[in-house]
Amino acid sequence: MDSRQQERENLEIELLLEAIFRYYGFDFRDYAPASLRRRIIKARDQEGISTITGLTERLLHNPNYLDRFVQALSVNVTSMFRDPEFFLTFRKKVVPMLRTYPSIQIWNAGCSTGEEAYSLAILLEEEGLYARTRIYATDINEEVLKKAREGIFPLEDMKDYTANYMKAGGEKSFSEYYSANYGNAIMRPGLGKNITFAQHNLVTDGPFNQFQVICCRNVTIYFNKELKNRVHELLYQSLVNFGILGLGSKESIHFTPKQGRYEQVENTISLYRKIG
Amino acid sequence: MDYKLVVVGASLGGFDALTTILENLPGNFKLPIVVVQHRTRDTGDTLRANIQLRSHLLLVEPDDKTEITPGKVYLAPPNYHLLVEKGYFALSIDPPVEYSRPSIDVLFESAAIAFGPALIGVVLTGSNRDGAKGVSLVKEYGGYVIVQDPLTAESKTMPEAALALSQVDRVLPLEEIPLALAELSGTL
Structure with a gap:
């Protein structure tokens, strides 16, 4: 050409x-x-x-x-417990902090078909925190939100997810969390009860709440630098002091204007604590 | 031609091939090199660290939006596609291409668009067809392509697939590729 x-x-x-x-x-x-x-x-x-x-x-x-x-x-491709070491660190380092809050607000920004929101629900339930947690899982796209609310995923993916779950520190049998039905894995009823799936556009909509945790993983990789920085401003404003920002494993806060406002929770893991 | 970037694709047998190339490139090689080596999803940092032991050039796994700087070797991180924009990297978790993520085709296509005739593409050993389409795009955009001589490849499927689809500039035994790159880059 x-x-x-x-x-x-x-x-x-x-x-x-x-x-x-x-x-x-x-x-x-x-x-x-x-x-x-x-x-x-x-x-x-x-x-x-x-x-x-x-x-x-x-x-x-x-x-x-x-x-x-x-x-x-x-549409972003997603999976359950993607990067298990992220969720393992979440369990070890973020959960103890969350125990100190009487109620926990989490924003899963760019949730796509909901795999990550369900992963967080499973983890928090095992840690005894789910009853006082609300997860706002948002996406620009109403179609993927419909799927996310149904909580039905391809059964063939569960083998990978089970391996991820175990590496992420899960100690139960992962199959307790879904029932298999004609090639589908239907997430256990009740698992989604504290998840609100709602439409939100990171590009055009503003902050809508204050959160202890925001997971926005592998979403801003699809944005150019300027938009990525704008979205980071929005995420920063939506976090409480000492709130936790979770990014994708190869997304770093370092290339954004907010880098001095966070500290990394653990070396090599994309979990950041808002410090100023 | 004033080349600005080298992209390399490797699959089965790629670890040895990449090591051979990098340990024979001079430490003052000035072009950035971007490598897709097919790998399992969670190999952590071991691949990078092991190649680093034998390379004069610094190897890094880029984060999203990392600036492309000369004199470094960038290794595509596991479970992401690595794309090149003008001057920096972009990542994507779009579905695997030719069963691969990272995919050589995806890297080569983006680099061809961003760098056009200033791009050198290299296809090494591998047992699948990833990279063949990428090579044809590098050629379409005016870049230079070297394919490892299939006879010297641990697995010849990938170089053969690239050669079947495109007329490339050089077909070289592995050992001669570092010298060719040094010459093309003006390092020698």
Whole structure:
């Protein structure tokens, strides 16, 4: 591809993003360019359209397609107890602090289909804290929230999740937390009782509560630097003093303006305590 | 050509191949090198630490948005795709590509777009097809590609898949790749 063609592709992507923002209000303009481009090209190919401009036309003239497209651009893949050492450290270092609070507010920002919210619920139940905990699990995308509320996951994933759970310090049999049914794992009723799944857009919405813990893991990797910094401002404002921020294992606070405002809970683990 | 970045893809047998390349590159090699080595999800820091023992250049696993600086070797972290933007890294946890995360195709594609003709791509030993599409994109965007001679590869499937899909610039035995890189980078 020569530089002219590349210039044209960049322009087409810019116009597409501008169109869905101006006409529908969904703002992907500050997403990280490389992964966003991959998702746009994939969506274009799935629709059998040859140009990105063609995709823009379909979006503007066929509102029914919008949901599917927004999902293609925004859905984050997630799993239960992803990075077990994160949850192990959470158990050892964060849980003792949470015991000192009469009620615990947790925000799982960018929860996607809910695997992480359920992981936190399981961990806190085992530590005897779940009854006084409320987990607000939010995502931009109503479709994934529907799935999250159902609490039904592919049974084939449970083998991996069981291994993760054990490495994360889980001592029960993980199968106690779900029942198997025709290829599905249905999370035990009651496990979701203190989780509120709700729509929230990190790009355009503001703070809505104060939290002792915020988990926002592998969400801002899809944003460009400027938007990532904006979101970190929002997360910082939403945390109580000495509150805990959990990030993905390769997301560091160091490349954000907030780096001096946190201390790392444990070396090499992406858990940070707000200190000022 | 004034090259700015080297991307390397390796799978089965890659540890030895990468070590051979890095221990034979001069310590003043000036281009940043970005490596995807297929790996299990939780190998921790051992892969990086073990290669580091034999490399003159500093090896790091980049975090999201880490700046790309010359003279370092960046190793894709486990269970993430590593992408290159202009001047810094981006990570993604999108589904595996060719059963792989990190995926060589994903790295090569993003680097081709960001660096165009200033990119050198290297495909080493491996027992799958990851990297073949990536190589074709590096070529499409005007970059330079070296493929390890399949006869010298512990597993020849990956270099063969790359060669089947694209006309590349050099096919070299493993031992000659460090010298070629040093020459292309202007280090020699």
